[in-house]
Amino acid sequence: MNIGLCSWSDRKQVHSLTWPLLNKYCSLHGYRFTTCTSSFQEGVAGSWMKLKMLQQQEGLDYLVWFDDDIIITSEKAISEYISELPEDKIFGISRCSMTAGQVNRFIFNMGLMVVKCEEQSRYWLEDIWRRGIETKWRNKKLWEQDYITRLYKTSNEFKSLVHLYNYGTIQTYVRPYGLPVEYAWKPGDFSAHITGQACNNRAKHRRIQSFINANV
DSSP: OOEEEEEEOSOHHHHHHHHHHHHHHHHHHTOEEEEEOSOSSTTSOGGGGHHHHTTOOTTOSEEEEEOTTEEEOOOSOTHHHHTTSOTTOOEEEEEOOOOHHHHHHOSEEEEEEEEEOSHHHHHHHHHHHHHHTTSGGGGSTTHHHHHHHHHHHHOHHHHTTEEEEOTTSSOEEEOSSSOOGGGBOOTTOSEEEEOSOOOOHHHHHHHHHHHHHHHO
């Protein structure tokens, strides 16, 4: 099975901490690691760039997206989680934590996304990009996640192609507030998504560095 990981970022203070760890993980398991720091289209929020990165599938069976603020905290091969993807699914996404705000707004978190490399996934990724960046969400908070959540709720065809991993399986949150202890990252979890706060790059850098110093 040929597997690749990919990430996009315009936050050097953030990805300078997380990407070396992702690269080390990929070297350990023989995965391809692809990164990009240039926008695919001006005036479109960075979170949308995953839809273009995930189309770079040549030579791969599966490609996995990582937000720039996610750290893998286990040596477990991601192929073990990919094997849980049912044969008829082409996308694997983590459910959100079941806190009230998450349940009311979202079903899943797009920070880590598994994609089966085939024509059908490339079609959906490009279609979501093309349609999504013409909407009000092209440059708003939680941009693409709002749009894809709506698509999941309204399109049975798209929904039928998505496998939802239980929260905590491939992604667990690290937040400074508002997260019950039962939903917080703990040693042994596959990855830590250091999210849930509006802060500048310097503050984000400090939080990620503190987490790495304490746990990695």
